[in-house]
Amino acid sequence: MKILIVEDDRRIAAFIRKGLKELGYTLEVCHDGNEGFQMAQSVSYDVILLDIMLPGRDGLSILRELREANNPVPVILLTARSGLDERVEGLNMGADDYLPKPFYMEELIARIMAVSRRNAGDPLNVVQHGNLTLNLISREVRQGNETLELTSREFSLLELLIRSPGRVYSRTQLLEHVWGYDFDPRTNVVDVYIRRVRGKIDAPDAPSQIETVRGVGYRFKAEQ
Secondary structure, eight states: OEEEEEOSOHHHHHHHHHHHHTTTOEEEEEOOHHHHHHHHHHSOOSEEEEESSOSSSOHHHHHHHHHHTTOOOOEEEEESOOOHHHHHHHHHHTOSEEEESSOOHHHHHHHHHHHHHHHHTOOOSEEEETTEEEETTTTEEEETTEEEOOOHHHHHHHHHHHHSTTOOEEHHHHIIIIIOTTSOTTOOHHHHHHHHHHHHHSOTTSOOSEEEETTTEEEEOOOO
16 A cells, blocks of 8 residues: 655654554655645555645645545545544545544544445455465565464565455565565565465465466466
8 A cells, every 4th residue: 555644844754754663554655735735646655644724735635636636536524623624624624534632543543444445345354365365554474374474565465466456566565565665676575475475375296376477577367
């Protein structure tokens, strides 16, 4: 999941970035409304966390222009204000949710998952492929009745692949989606993590559920 954080309070932005990065999300951060609006227009994000009070363009004007341009990206408004009028105005403009400051990271994560599921039209918290099940809220992986222990980065990699069985992802695409843009594209970290995930989800001596497409990248095996 790729998330844009538009927050002028650098301490709060760093708090959000740290908490979400630990879960394997890809994050971009800016502290100015004009820059945030340009990023929201030019890049495809899964969720935008948008402060209302910003230098330059304020959060509500950013939201208004995104919706007028028919940009459906889920937006969660963040603000230190507690007034009902501002909250109602933001929701009427097309905000998907509203979170007053201060907030707990667990609540922010739950709201991100909720708006992303609504946007995808998926009312479920799980992704299932064969006997492999991923719970997107608890980030638990089960194979049949067995719980598999995956790190947050391994979970994010598996989630990306399993959501689109048969789709081939290049190593560069996997780096961008799972690790972000600050990784050297020449690194072998993708191959290392693919081996780790295979070792946890594949049965001994059975063909891997994650297939190598030689010269291109990897894909999760489509069900027959």
